[in-house]
Amino acid sequence: MKTNRNHEGIGFTRRDFIKTGGAVVGSMAAGASLAQTKTEALAIAGGSPAVTFPKEQRAAIYKWPPYGADEKAALTAAIESDSTGIYKYNGDLEDKWKQYNGVPFCKSHMNGTSALTTMYFALTRELPPGTEIMVPSYTFFGAILPMRFFGFVPVFVDIDPKTATLSVEHASKVITPKCRAIMAMHSWGLPCEMDKINDFAKEHGLIVLEDCAHAHGASMQGKKVGNWSRLGIYSFQATKVLPGIEGGMGVYQQREDFERAAAFGHYEVCGKYIAGSPYAANALAPDSPYRKYQGTGLGMKLRMHPLAAVLIMAQLEKLEKQNATINGQVRKLNDRVCQLPGLSEPVCRKDQERVYYNSNILFLDQAKAGVSRAAVIKALAAEGVSVGAGNYPENHKYAVYSEPEWWHHAPTVPKTLAGCEEVNSKAMNVALFRRDCPELVEQYARAFEKVWAHRDALPKS
Numbered sequence: 208m209k210t211n212r213n214h215e216g217i218g219f220t221r222r223d224f225i226k227t228g229g230a231v232v233g234s235m236a237a238g239a240s241l242a243q244t245k246t247e248a249l250a251i252a253g254g255s256p257a258v259t260f261p262k263e264q265r266a267a268i269y270k271w272p273p274y275g276a277d278e279k280a281a282l283t284a285a286i287e288s289d290s291t292g293i294y295k296y297n298g299d300l301e302d303k304w305k306q307y308n309g310v311p312f313c314k315s316h317m318n319g320t321s322a323l324t325t326m327y328f329a330l331t332r333e334l335p336p337g338t339e340i341m342v343p344s345y346t347f348f349g350a351i352l353p354m355r356f357f358g359f360v361p362v363f364v365d366i367d368p369k370t371a372t373l374s375v376e377h378a379s380k381v382i383t384p385k386c387r388a389i390m391a392m393h394s395w396g397l398p399c400e401m402d403k404i405n406d407f408a409k410e411h412g413l414i415v416l417e418d419c420a421h422a423h424g425a426s427m428q429g430k431k432v433g434n435w436s437r438l439g440i441y442s443f444q445a446t447k448v449l450p451g452i453e454g455g456m457g458v459y460q461q462r463e464d465f466e467r468a469a470a471f472g473h474y475e476v477c478g479k480y481i482a483g484s485p486y487a488a489n490a491l492a493p494d495s496p497y498r499k500y501q502g503t504g505l506g507m508k509l510r511m512h513p514l515a516a517v518l519i520m521a522q523l524e525k526l527e528k529q530n531a532t533i534n535g536q537v538r539k540l541n542d543r544v545c546q547l548p549g550l551s552e553p554v555c556r557k558d559q560e561r562v563y564y565n566s567n568i569l570f571l572d573q574a575k576a577g578v579s580r581a582a583v584i585k586a587l588a589a590e591g592v593s594v595g596a597g598n599y600p601e602n603h604k605y606a607v608y609s610e611p612e613w614w615h616h617a618p619t620v621p622k623t624l625a626g627c628e629e630v631n632s633k634a635m636n637v638a639l640f641r642r643d644c645p646e647l648v649e650q651y652a653r654a655f656e657k658v659w660a661h662r663d664a665l666p667k668s
């Protein structure tokens with residue numbers, strides 16, 4: 208998806224908008240009929256684009272990360288503080304993260320991939336090399352590949368094409384006697400069906416893992432993601448719901464997992480507890496069996512950059528409000544456009560509170576709509592809609608999984624996974640509106656309605 212960024216943070220007011228004439232479109236009745244919109248020529252056919260909202264103001268609405276005066280002030284204060292004490296920010300973030308998510312233990316990391324690597328290391332306390340771990344193929348490589356450092360082997364699970372999250376039904380078909388853990392990934396901020404995953408895991412004696420890299424603040428049945436599993440991770444990379452440019456967090460329900468994970472890449476927490484030291488707050492407990500690894504830890508150095516911790520804490524203050532704003536804009540747009548033939552959104556259960564990572568994913572059923580995805584995207588883009596074809600990695604297609612030399616034993620690589628194929632053939636990534644902007648929502652809805660009104664004239668394949 209083409210992402211417009213404006214680092215000037217240009218804002219806009221309703222008055223600016225009216226001055227631009229955008230309100231003329233904005234004031235048109237919501238849900239105008241397709242017949243009405245058919246009288247307007249498509250922009251690709253020489254008509255006027257439906258989105259008239261000024262480009263630079265649009266860029267301010269799409270802008271991510273949303274850094275401003277608060278973040279600048281927090282960073283300035285941090286770099287002006289005593290440079291040896293600066294690591295205290297990592298401990299502060301861990302405390303806030305535990306409180307916000309209600310998790311008993313957590314450890315900050317350089318990024319999500321290092322938190323995942325650490326998570327797999329933590330599992331070596333009970334899972335021997337050769338253990339298989341069920342993972343969705345539809346994910347980022349960092350969620351799977353690090354397992355090979357510990358002799359673990361992935362079993363690729365498909366996604367449910369209605370949600371783009373792990374399919375328990377498919378998991379039940381591909382589970383093997385060597386499987387001892389299963390990973391859920393909350394794709395694009397939509398929680399997996401964690402109750403079903405946990406039931407499945409219980410039935411088969413699997414440890415549940417959660418990759419929450421897309422889902423900061425999401426919950427199910429009132430319980431935040433990251434708490435539905437024994438070990439989980441978050442990423443704070445620049446595009447994420449809670450951006451720290453780079454950063455990650457491991458969350459752990461059991462003290463043993465936390466201590467093992469912390470000792471792996473954080474030599475500083477194993478050392479002697481020195482009152483007043485910046486590490487004191489997050490040092491391991493005096494009776495921890497991992498305290499003896501003072502001076503070395505267990506071999507890695509995966510500490511988060513403290514300025515990332517500062518940025519993340521500044522953003523955390525606004526996370527709930529930011530998620531509510533984005534959700535509000537998406538609801539207004541999707542409630543309208545998902546009434547168009549062949550257009551739908553991932554199914555979110557009533558007991559799930561989702562968030563939105565990166566884009567508002569819509570599914571296009573080309574047969575029902577009677578138009579190809581490429582044609583719809585081209586026509587919408589000409590109308591001024593920021594949209595692209597969703598094409599997320601299907602890990603089983605990457606070379607590294609088909610070469611036995613990298614693995615304890617060769618993973619079984621499926622030829623194709625129908626759910627992944629379906630989602631990647633029907634997903635359209637529409638830009639998220641990160642600020643309240645009813646006029647732009649209205650213009651986007653009109654653009655969709657206009658394209659749909661003309662879809663008979665557009666290519667079908």
Ligand SMILES: Cc1ncc(COP(=O)(O)O)c(C=O)c1O
Pocket residue numbers: 318319320321346347349350392418420421441442443444453454455
């Ligand atoms: C699903 C998923 N898991 C893990 C990660 C790893 O996070 P990081 O980029 O912080 O290493 C990402 C990052 O894009 C991701 O999308």
